[in-house]
Amino acid sequence: MSNPKEIKRRILSIESVIKTTEAMKMISIVKLRKIKNLLIQIKIYLDYIETILLDLLFMEKYKENLSNNQYFTKIGKEKMKLFIVFTSDRGLCGSFNSSIFEKINFIFHKKGYNENECVFLSVGKKGFDFLCGKYNMYNQDLIENNFLNKKIQSLTSELISDFIQKKFSAIYLIYNHLKKSLLQETIIEKFLPISIKNLKKKTSKIYSILEPDQKKILNLLIPKFLNTKLLKTFLESTTAEHTSRMISMHKATENAYDIKHDLILNYNKERQTAITKEILEIISGSESLK
Known part of the structure; x- marks a missing residue:
């Protein structure tokens, strides 16, 4: 007794x-509302950029230049791949981080990827703690999960530069996506080279006159598209994190x-x-x- x-x-x-x-539950709810509102705006903005980009790429008179564009073709014979992993800085968020780690283990054990051909960049302390010492790490300047717009722009330009310089044959994003209001899914999405197959339905078939030329416009538009896509991925991951923490609390x-x-x-x-x-x-x- x-x-x-x-x-x-x-x-x-x-x-x-x-x-x-x-x-902690109330804090997660407040943060989740702010992130969701921002994510909705970013998605609308990204849809417009994708529509404009695809209209430019699939104009009949400019289609022949698409195969030679450095953003859409796999350049170099190097097999090195970069994986950008989005995790949280803190725990107490259920299976949010563990599902990411399971996906990384799936890459090596089921898909047969060679560890020497993969490099990881972690956005979030939990991912850094998991990856550091086990796998090859990219230049790790952002460990904390506080992605500001300036950091995203600098990271995007650095990734584009490394891809064009043939340091990586492909760049992938690994993050949790909120499939439904309470259900999340871990996704591996290709960042570079850009894949157009899933985006062809968004073309509006508006034929415009390009000034000065298509190449200069694409060189300006594609980095903006990639920067917005990286920001959307971060916001989706943050939305899933706060939702998972809210449910756990x-x-x-x-x-x-x-x-x-x-x-x-x-x-x-x-x-x-x-x-x-x-x-x-x-x-x-x-x-x-x-």
């Missing part, structure tokens, strides 16, 4: 846990309430047992006096 004082101490500690988990709060309820029942039983024992002692004492 537990001591009532010890049970009461445990109840107080559970109450502090409930306050913490509820606070909600479940933790419910479990804490259940534990508190059980402790209160045990406390009342122990207290009732102690009172009954004292009453019996008093009665036995009074009977012995008689």
Whole structure:
């Protein structure tokens, strides 16, 4: 039998846990709303850029230049691949990070990729802790998951430069995508070279006059497209992170309430047992006096 004082101490500690988990849940909800609003705007902007880009690429008079464009063709014979992994800085977010790590293990064990032909860049401390010492790491300037627009622009230009200079044959993004309101999916998406097969439906078939020429316009538009795509990926990953943390804190709060309820029942039983024992002692004492 537990001591009532010890049970009461445990109840107080559970109450502090409930306050913490509820606070973290509310913080995740507020951050999630902000990120979702920003993600909606970025998606609209990216759709417009994709439409303009594809209209330019599939004009009849400019189609012949597409096969020679450095952004759309695999250049060089190098097999080195770069994987950009989006994880969180903190834990307490359910299976958000573990699903990413499982996908990385799947790449090497199931797909048969060679570790010497893969380089990783982690956005987030948890991913860095998992990858560092196990795999080859890219120039790791951004470990923390605080992607500002200037950092994204500098990273995009650096990735484009390395791809054009044939340091990497392909660049992939590994991140969690919120498939439904409470269901997330881990995705491996090709970043470079650009794949157009899935985007052909977005063409509006508007034939424009290009000034000064297609090549200069594409050199200006494609980096902007890649920069926006990287930002959208980061926002989708952050949305999935806050959703996963919100769900985890909600479940933790419910479990804490259940534990508190059980402790209160045990406390009342122990207290009732102690009172009954004292009453019996008093009665036995009074009977012995008689």
